[in-house]
Amino acid sequence: MSTATAAPRSVSLQHQPMSRLFLVCVVLAICIWGGNWPVMKFGSQFIPPLWFAASRFLSAAILSFIIAAVLGKLRLPTRQEWPVVAGVGVLQMGLFTALVTGALHFVMPGRASLIAYATSIWVVPGAALVLKHKLSSQQSAATVCSYAGIAVIVLPALLHADLHSMIGYLMLGAASLSWAMNILQIKLTPGVKLDFDLLPWQTLVAAVPLCALALAVDGAPVFLHNPHAWGVIAYTGPLATALTFLIVLQMTQRLSPVTVSVCMLGVPVVGLTLSSLVFGEQLSPDLLLGMGLLCLGLVLPALPSLGMRRLATKG
Secondary structure, X not given: OOHHHHHHHHHHHOXXXXXXXXXXXXXXXXXXXXXXXXXXXXXOOOOOHHHHHHHHHHHHHHHHHXXXXXXXXXXXXXXXXXXXXXXXXXXXXXXXXXXXXXXXXXXXXXXHHHHHOOOHHHHHHHHHHOOOOOOOHHHHHHHHHHHHHHHHHHHHHHHOOOHHHHHHHHHHHHHHHHHHHHHHHHHOOOOOOOOHHHHHHHHHHHHHHHHHHHHHHHOOOHHHHOHHHHHHHHHHHHHHHHHHHHXXXXXXXXXXXXXXXXXXXXXXXXHHHHHHHHOOOOOOHHHHHHHHHHHHHHHOOHHHHHHHHHHHHHO
């Protein structure tokens, strides 16, 4: 059997359970990324979208190259690793962030984060068609809750959106699709291990074209004269990129694509809550109902594994 034929089968069968430490890291990553949305909305007031995305990944690249060199882990990716490095850098980092940052000029961060992180809309059918992945009963229930939550939150906004807001929603939908494509790409290449060794190159792949595009479109980074810009970049770059992307990429590799896409819906729940506190974005009944459904979708995949662990402990 060829490697290409065997890949989908190994992808669907080999999923490592989450340890308690890794689960804590996942929750930490979700909280940091949720907090990143109000920070990006604040920074978008004085940093152009392309420079915002470029500075985020350039700062993360510089930091990760320094750390990799100090730890003795700095190396060139192998020929097998380069497609995944390019996919993560272009699809999940560069394109996703540029589209999201641009969309924040048109829409509020709370609902925006929900649309951008609704990767399950694309991942669930993609996993079934491309990876031949069959949903368990728990995954099916979680997916239904996630779809229902997204629909309750997004549809009212789309029905009452003007042209200005619709542009932002379309950009967010494209960002969501971009990330979903990368999730499926990673699952199709199980031989590549997404450790810290590759993070410097992934962030560099994202930063170089974004910096070139930002220079061509927006000119010199004059926003750096604003003292608030440095705090925003410090949060979005080293913290919300260098650290958090490493955790999320480990999730993408170790868990099923459906579980990853459902877990990522915890980010907009945090983002929407913080947005309501910081920017006064109203938590209307549809938002509260949608958030409740999303939270239920987040909890359902964990219930079977917790039950099995208790049985194993008693045995």
